[in-house]
Each structure stands twice: as structure tokens, then as C-alpha cells.
Amino acid sequence: MLAMQRAPGLEDGSATLPLGISAIDAVLGGGLLRGALHEIAAPGETHLVAVAGFALGLTKLIAPSPRFFWIVEDMALAESGALYGAGFNAFGLTPERQVTVSVAHRRDLLWVMEEVLHCRAVDVVIGEIRGGEINSVAVRRLSYAAAKNGGLALLLRASPSSGASTATTRWIVSTAPSAGSHGPGAPRFAAQLIRNRRGPVGSWILEWSYRNAQFILATHAQPMAAPVFDRPYSQAAREIA
């Protein structure tokens, strides 16, 4: 059954990255498109760590032991702290295959992302941007660079942008209460797909399963409120249309 549902993705198996959840993979047309730029925003700066967790989960899905670059502004390092090797190791990622690049300016960040995308030895490039708009030309260049070499580019943002973007998908991810009976449980993300060039949008609560190193659809007993962010329905509807 699962194999059948994954079938559309298997045709161009290398081109998409199935999340392993049939509902989402169907919406995405087989999975997250590789060789493309994806934008993942947090509803606010405090949710940035959830965005990072979601991005690292996607990174783990792409290869058993992916090599990834994490590019971040100096300010963000001071504000939210650096990635902790022993921490992301729990996502099944090996710290020895991670490189951090800290930059002083945003234009350097986009330049570094593009440079890294040109390198075939790197599987995933994660760039983290705080508030503010970014140069749309630079973003388009990132999309081209990703498409050319088949690398996965993830642009993390502290707040959803209102401007146009060439990103293949745009997500808003925030933390969701975990279901641990005894202390905090496995991390849960309220993921909202707000733009999808290849199909409809949707919103899900995902849980990262440490044991299987993949996302699973969270089954929540109690009703869950949608993440709070400034986004009137009419605007969302316009964008979808």
C-alpha cells in the first residue's frame, strides 16, 4: 500500500525526497523536490529552533549520512546559540559531516549558499536569516544553482516573508506540544505548507521519530490550535489561487 502511494515519486526517485508520510507526499507530488530552494519560516523568532529541527529532519531524510552546511549570521549565533553537535546527533546526523559558516552580512550569506550549492560533495545547504526582506535576485540565483547541481537548499527565516519568492515550497513551522507522558516527548512540529508550486497546500502536525529517524504524522488526542501568526484568510486564499 505504502509502495503504491510512493509510486509517483519513484519514477523520478532521485528528483524528490519523500517524507514518508503519504498525505504530505501526495500533496508534494511524490516528495520534496530536490535541486530546489525551499523556504521554511517560523511564525516568530522564538520558534526558530523548531524550524532548525524541521530542516535537520529533512536533511536526515536525504541520505543516511548527509554532508550539510549551516550558514548563519553572526548576530543569530549570539542570539540563539550555535548548533550543538551532541544535540543534532540525535537526529541521526553526524557532526563530523557538518560545516558551519558564520557571516557578517546577509549578502555574504546568500553568496556562501550559492557557492556551496555549486559543490557536488554537499547534500544540503541550510541558510538562516533573521527578519527583513532579502534580495529576490539572489534568491532566484539560489534556485538556479540548486537546480543545476541537484542540491537541496533550505532557507530558514525568523518570520514569514510577504514578498514574492522563487522557492518551490514555503512552509511555516512552529513547535507543537509533545505527547510525552513523562516529561517532554519527541519533538513535534506544526508544519503548514503555505505555497506549493506543484500542488495544493495543507497543514499537519509532525513528530520526529528518533528511533526510525523519520517524520510521522502525530496523532493528537486533544484538539490543537493552529500556530499563531499574522496571516488573514483572504490573503492566504489569494496566494493559493
Place this chain on the structure above:
Amino acid sequence: MPLVVTGKRGNVEILTAVDDAAEKLGLSRGSALAQARAMHPNIDTVAEDIEADAALLESIADWCLRYTPLVACDAPDGLLLDISGCAHLYGGEHELIADLSGRLENAGFAYSLAIAGTIGAAWAAAHYGKPESYACGEERTLLNPLPLASLRLPPATVASLGRVGLKCIGDIVDLPRAPLTARFGFEVLRQLDRALGQEHEPLTPRLPVAPYVAEQRFAEPIAREEDVLAITERLARRLQFALERRGDGARRIELTLFRADGAVRRIAAGTSRSLRNPDEIRALFVERLAALADALDPGFGFDMARLSVIVAEPCAAEQVGIGGCEDKADLCRLVDRLSARLGARRVRRLVAQDSHIPELAEVALPAQTIHGDTGWDAFHRYRKEVELPPRPLRLLSRPEPIEAVAEVPDGPPLRFRWRRALHEVMAAEGPERIEGAWWSEHGGPARDYFRVEDKSGMRFWLFRAGLYRDLTQAGTAPSWFLHGTFA
């Protein structure tokens, strides 16, 4: 108007330098300013600036690198150049002196040059001998008439030698050595032996001598950046043969550009593996030139360029073309490019450390410098063995103090305030006790770590510093810190 430079020595303002006009008036270095003023009220005085003098000397030293890589500063106003084996590039020692003095003259410096077989003799000749003296192999005849001060002896020793009638070097050369040493100390004969070449005196170059150097002089100065890059590649091609012959590769490369007007620009680039491919070296300098904070100012152009490999390392012969290797080389190239553009410290990898304290358990080091074991194998084994409790995804560079209220004294907090936002704790796990470095004075107290989740699902790593028992005994309130965040 005669110009003098003044500076304070002890409590006296003295003249530290005088110009030609002042010299003609009979003023000299070392005389008191008050005395000089009394004799010649209309002299112009300038306070000395020791740092600027030192900087100027360094820049002249840099510029002298065109003659030899072995240049040492002899503060406050001298330079020592070891030109052994370099003079023939200029057609001989006399020609080298002519070239050097011509350039110094053009730059407007007053100078005194000497070439000799030993540092001591050259120093003595330059300071006390005839201008532009040349005394290779005849150090003894050159030194005989010179005053003893030219042996670089302390003034007190020179004065006491003077009191017994020993004024010139010639006076002490043939004296019996034992009584001389007994009376005036060991220093006198050592300096004499050094000047005469009977004892070796090492020269300490200002910059490390590069194991591989290639240079090019231009008849017409070059100014365009493309030309600089083209010449870099050509020099790299020349170095490639030398590197290959000895099986070495470059780990740190420096490009030295000599401007026609005497300014020298040094640009260095590091690599993450031994490198000898000229194209890759060129690519590195493309990034370095693009990242220069102050643009490469050619002025009237560069009349000489030198490419030196400062650090070389054996370069393992690599098989090209079969998977894996290519990937690794690709990655190294990327790291080098990024490091060249942004600075090596901005491109980092994590290295696991042998520490149980969270912030010391791993450090981020420049990716270019990391080779071989990064310590993570040991960490993976350790994690498997002890079932390490969860660690945060992001660790703050230093724990931030929070206001926390705990339900039970040594339990997890009920609510806490971090960066002015109040968080209600819904679920908590802990404590995980992490001892401080008890063997060290600055080890800090033990910490009780808790993993907590607030209402919106955000997960934090908090700790209370110090054991609760100790805190109550001391009568202080427990202090809480937030150290990291979980996904």
C-alpha cells in the same frame, strides 16, 4: 629652519635626531634640548613618535625583502640584511649597494650602508665607518681604527675601557684575553669575536623564511588586478615543479607585491590540504583579492611580485577519478574558497572534546586546520555506552540567567522568565546532575539540568547552579540559567 626631534630620556629632554642644517650648527644626537635651545633659539622641534618610527622601520624592512628573504630589524633605526647568495641577482655586491642606495635616495631617506662578512663588522662600519664601506674578508683592517662603541657594547663598559686608554678596536685586538675578560667582562671579547667572525652570530629574520619562493620583476610596473592574478598563476606554475620534486604541497601561500614607490603589500591564503595546482592557487587569490577590506591600491604599479609557500606539507599522491576522492577534493576547494573570502575562522567544523561539561564538550575550529580524527567516534561510543540524556539542538554561547520559581525546592521550575517572556512549564524531566570541574579552582558548582516544555511546546534546557543542600546552608537563593533549546 634647522629641525630636531626630541624625546625624553630619564628626566631630560634630549635630541634624538637632527637634520643636516642642525648638524651644521653643531647640534648632535644626545645633547640636551635646553642646551641646544640656549645656543640656537630658532630651531624647530618635533616630539618623537616611537611607534611611528618602528612602523616605518618595519615597512622599510618589508621593502628590503626584494633583496633577500632574511631581513632583521635592528631597532631603533637599523636593518640587517643577509645577502649571502642573493647579490648575484643584482650583478654583484657593489651593484646591489648601488641599487639599494639609489632607491633609498629616491625615497628621501638619509642612510648609511655597509657590507661585511659579519653582522658586527657591518654594523660598526655602517655606524662609525666611511659611507658605503665594503669590507668582505678585511674586517680586521676595517675595524682597527673604529671606536670601541662600534662593538655594540654598553656605554658603561666603553667608558671604563676608555679610562684605561683603550679607545679603538685596534687597541684591544692583540691584548691578552684573560685579563681583559677578568676586568671588563665577558661581553667585550664576545662582541669582538663576533665582529671578526671568530664566533657565529645568528640573524633572527623578522619573517619566517619560506621554503619555496618564486619571484618576478617587471620592466614596466603592472597595475591591473587581472595582471596580478596572471602573474600569480605563472609563479605558482614555477613553484609547482619545485613542490613536485620534493613531494610537497602548499598549506599557506603568501603573495608579496612590491609597489614601485616602496610600499609592500602581503596577501596570504591558507588551504585545507596540500596544494600545488596553479589553477587552484589562482582561484584562492581571486577570492582573497575580492575580499580585501582595503582595495589593492597599485599606485604607480607593482614592479615586483613574489609568491612564497610559507607552510609546506608532504602531499600524498592521490588517485584521481574514482568516487570519493573527487568529492573530498571538491569539498576542500569549497572550504578554501570560503575561508579565503570570509576568513578561516568563519568556516568551522565541530571537534568533540574530552570533557563532560556541556559547553566544553565540543569546540568549533576552523575547518582548514582540522585533520584526521575529530573525536566524534569516541563520542558515539560513549553515547551508546552510557545512554546520554538528550542534548539541546542549539546551545547558547553562555548560560543566560533566568528568574525561575520551583514548586519543590530541588525540583524543576514551575514557571520562568527568559528574555522578558514568561514561560509556564507543562512537562519537565530531570534533574541530570553535571558536576563542575571539582579538580580546578574555577570549576564552578555542580549543575542540575532539567528538560522542560512550556505551554506552546517550546523545549528548553535549564539548570540550577549549585546543590540545593549547599545553597540552603549558605542561605542564598538558588540561581537558574537557561543553556539551550531543543527542537
